[in-house]
Amino acid sequence: MRGRRKFGVLVGVLAVVFAVLTSINIGQARSVRPAERGPIAAHSAASGSGAPASASRSSGTPGGGGVLIVYFSRSGSHYGGRNFKVGNTAHVAQFIHQRVGGDLYQIVPAVPYPEDYDQTVEQARKEQEDGVHPKIAGEQPDTDRYSTIFLGYPIWWGEQPMIVQTFMQDHNLNGKTVIPFTTDEGSGWGNSLDVLKQYYPQARILDGFEKRGNDVADDLDGTQRQVNDWLEGLGY
Amino acid sequence: MTRSLLFYAAALLFPLPLVAILNTQLTDAARVRMVISLGLIAYCWWLAAILLSVRPTWLDRWVGLPQIYALHGSLGIAALVVAYLHIDNNYAHNMLARDVGNWAFYLSLGVAAYSILFMSGWLADRLLLVARIKRGLERLLDHRIAVWLHRLNLVAVALIAVHVHLIVQINRHLVFMIAFDLVTLAVLGVYAWKKWIAPDSFLTGTVRENRALNASTRQVAIALDEPSSRIRPGDFFFLRFETDGIPRERHPFSLTGDDQGLATFTIRQIGDFTRAVPQVPVGTRSRLEGPFGRFDGILKETPAQIPLVFIGMGAGVAPLLSLAAGYAGDRAITLLWSVHRDDDAYYRSLIEDFENANPDRFDAHIQVGRFTRDRLAALLSAEQIGKAQFVVVGPAQAVLAAQRHLRRLGVSHRRIHHERLTM
Ligand SMILES: Cc1cc2nc3c(=O)[nH]c(=O)nc-3n(C[C@H](O)[C@H](O)[C@H](O)COP(=O)(O)O)c2cc1C
Numbered sequence: 001m002r003g004r005r006k007f008g009v010l011v012g013v014l015a016v017v018f019a020v021l022t023s024i025n026i027g028q029a030r031s032v033r034p035a036e037r038g039p040i041a042a043h044s045a046a047s048g049s050g051a052p053a054s055a056s057r058s059s060g061t062p063g064g065g066g067v068l069i070v071y072f073s074r075s076g077s078h079y080g081g082r083n084f085k086v087g088n089t090a091h092v093a094q095f096i097h098q099r100v101g102g103d104l105y106q107i108v109p110a111v112p113y114p115e116d117y118d119q120t121v122e123q124a125r126k127e128q129e130d131g132v133h134p135k136i137a138g139e140q141p142d143t144d145r146y147s148t149i150f151l152g153y154p155i156w157w158g159e160q161p162m163i164v165q166t167f168m169q170d171h172n173l174n175g176k177t178v179i180p181f182t183t184d185e186g187s188g189w190g191n192s193l194d195v196l197k198q199y200y201p202q203a204r205i206l207d208g209f210e211k212r213g214n215d216v217a218d219d220l221d222g223t224q225r226q227v228n229d230w231l232e233g234l235g236y
Numbered sequence: 237m238t239r240s241l242l243f244y245a246a247a248l249l250f251p252l253p254l255v256a257i258l259n260t261q262l263t264d265a266a267r268v269r270m271v272i273s274l275g276l277i278a279y280c281w282w283l284a285a286i287l288l289s290v291r292p293t294w295l296d297r298w299v300g301l302p303q304i305y306a307l308h309g310s311l312g313i314a315a316l317v318v319a320y321l322h323i324d325n326n327y328a329h330n331m332l333a334r335d336v337g338n339w340a341f342y343l344s345l346g347v348a349a350y351s352i353l354f355m356s357g358w359l360a361d362r363l364l365l366v367a368r369i370k371r372g373l374e375r376l377l378d379h380r381i382a383v384w385l386h387r388l389n390l391v392a393v394a395l396i397a398v399h400v401h402l403i404v405q406i407n408r409h410l411v412f413m414i415a416f417d418l419v420t421l422a423v424l425g426v427y428a429w430k431k432w433i434a435p436d437s438f439l440t441g442t443v444r445e446n447r448a449l450n451a452s453t454r455q456v457a458i459a460l461d462e463p464s465s466r467i468r469p470g471d472f473f474f475l476r477f478e479t480d481g482i483p484r485e486r487h488p489f490s491l492t493g494d495d496q497g498l499a500t501f502t503i504r505q506i507g508d509f510t511r512a513v514p515q516v517p518v519g520t521r522s523r524l525e526g527p528f529g530r531f532d533g534i535l536k537e538t539p540a541q542i543p544l545v546f547i548g549m550g551a552g553v554a555p556l557l558s559l560a561a562g563y564a565g566d567r568a569i570t571l572l573w574s575v576h577r578d579d580d581a582y583y584r585s586l587i588e589d590f591e592n593a594n595p596d597r598f599d600a601h602i603q604v605g606r607f608t609r610d611r612l613a614a615l616l617s618a619e620q621i622g623k624a625q626f627v628v629v630g631p632a633q634a635v636l637a638a639q640r641h642l643r644r645l646g647v648s649h650r651r652i653h654h655e656r657l658t659m
Contacts, residue, residue, distance in 0.1 A: 003436035007433050010425060010428055010432070010433065014421050014424075014425045017421060018417060021401075022417065024401065025401075025407065025410055025414060028404070029409070029413070118331070125329070158405070186325055187326065188325065191264050193265065194265045
């Protein structure tokens with residue numbers, strides 16, 4: 001019968017396609033990195049002399065005590081083929097600094113990320129998948145001296161770049177006020193707030209600031225206004 | 237009512253199994269999972285729309301082909317909206333994955349815009365301008381090109397499948413990927429089965445008669461190779477003639493009688509296909525997909541003492557004559573038929589035969605020109621307006637107008653059943 005033979009052919013074709021797809025799938029399936037996160041030691045890394053250059057000139061803050069604005073941002077080629085001298089997150093960090101004062105510290109990797117966007121994306125994925133914590137260049141601030149930490153980062157693969165997680169691992173911010181800010185290209189906060197809570201279950205985490213990176217770059221004045229409104233809402 | 241709800245719910249929930257599997261595999265934050273799930277929901281709705289396009293006859297008997305097509309179109313559009321939210325709130329690391337996904341979206345968007353205007357009756361049945369453009373385009377574009385354009389949606393679905401396979405955060409979840417591939421292949425398999433295998437089991441027959449009823453209408457009778465007890469009065473088939481003089485496409489036509497061995501169709505010649513019908517010689521082999529139709533099911537559920545009113549416009553009288561053949565004598569039937577010109581009333585003597593055979597249970601009015609509300613008010617009794625079941629068939633705009641008149645006269649929309657001859 002014609003129908004039955006065609007049916008056999010159809011089932012055969014589907015089975016072959018399925019077999020091919022499944023073998024591709026198996027090839028792609030990789031073990032997912034276990035999520036073990038938290039600062040390594042209670043007080044760690046650079047303490048003492050590591051205060052950044054700018055003197056503390058913090059105004060009165062809701063958290064009390066000094067304010068430290070920590071951020072990581074990448075200049076160079078960006079999403080959508082754009083190129084920035086100053087990274088998107090860096091702009092936001094500066095706006096916060098202009099309003100709040102305090103100390104500004106930029107996380108700089110000991111080995112810079114590639115200029116090329118795609119290469120950075122690939123390296124970031126590997127770091128995250130393998131749980132690699134890249135080294136930070138230079139001295140780090142003594143976070144014990146601050147009660148409020150603004151923590152800024154771009155979203156990479158849905159969370160904080162591993163270089164930021166190096167900082168988070170090195171500094172125990174439990175018990176402090178932590179205020180996140182981020183720029184992204186669509187993921188919003190992604191998983192980064194969960195990650196933050198995993199590192200610092202005992203921190204007081206306030207409502208953060210999030211904006212699309214390209215929107216920051218396209219409208220710096222508007223962004224600054226939004227940052228100020230947000231800070232005002234927090235009591236700054 | 238409950239049937240339609242069940243039907244719609246089933247389609248809406250079709251993405252659920254895959255979405256559940258994906259969400260058990262992903263460890264991401266709720267928002268991230270939601271944005272990814274939106275993409276998956278859109279994809280599954282497109283798959284569901286493909287499944288509906290297969291138009292199984294059992295589903296037609298259950299909810300009716302118009303509902304099937306309405307859901308098919310609604311799912312396609314809802315999927316676009318959801319896909320847009322997915323794209324707008326997501327970030328793609330892999331530029332290729334992003335581009336492939338975007339191509340799929342724009343392809344679907346284009347096909348949807350085109351289909352809403354020119355394939356569905358949503359706009360063309362209601363807006364004169366759209367109807368004009370549609371007619372003009374039909375003259376330029378072969379019907380088959382239109383159908384092939386619509387099938388670009390299959391390309392879009394394939395692109396989305398590639399897109400999913402390219403995303404590392406997704407493709408490393410083996411269980412999900414296998415389930416995803418299985419569902420995709422099952423749906424494409426059903427589609428392929430429908431295109432290449434199912435036609436082998438359609439009803440077949442031979443053209444016994446092909447004659448002109450007037451200058452623009454023909455009657456074609458097909459003797460089925462085997463009588464089919466599934467044929468009910470008022471049903472329609474998608475017909476295809478296996479001969480070179482006419483495009484090898486399937487087009488829907490209503491039965492004019494209720495014979496289960498000889499299927500008679502009334503074909504008004506308005507498009508490429510129907511204009512070629514005179515070239516179909518007696519003896520031509522033909523394939524009939526169907527039967528489709530809900531009228532008989534509805535009338536069967538109607539208590540015998542409830543009067544029936546059939547309103548036909550032009551060739552729309554065909555299924556009403558089929559219903560008349562099935563129900564005359566058993567039910568009180570009023571048939572109202574409006575025709576364009578006097579010589580369009582080609583079934584006058586057939587209708588008189590029904591009247592003569594059932595002097596007090598069948599009466600008919602044939603008129604030249606449309607039924608106005610006043611005319612309907614004069615023709616219908618208070619009992620009919622208050623109780624009767626109405627069956628209205630004709631060109632889309634005429635049906636919509638008649639439905640409006642009936643509702644204004646006080647006929648509840650639940651008692652108005654209709655078929656629009658768009659195509
Ligand atoms: C390695 C890498 C990974 C990224 N992953 C994401 C992501 O998962 N979700 C997202 O929305 N944006 C992602 N982006 C885009 C950045 O978050 C966005 O461009 C951000 O504004 C960059 O900030 P910066 O200029 O301060 O570095 C990624 C960018 C890079 C370079």
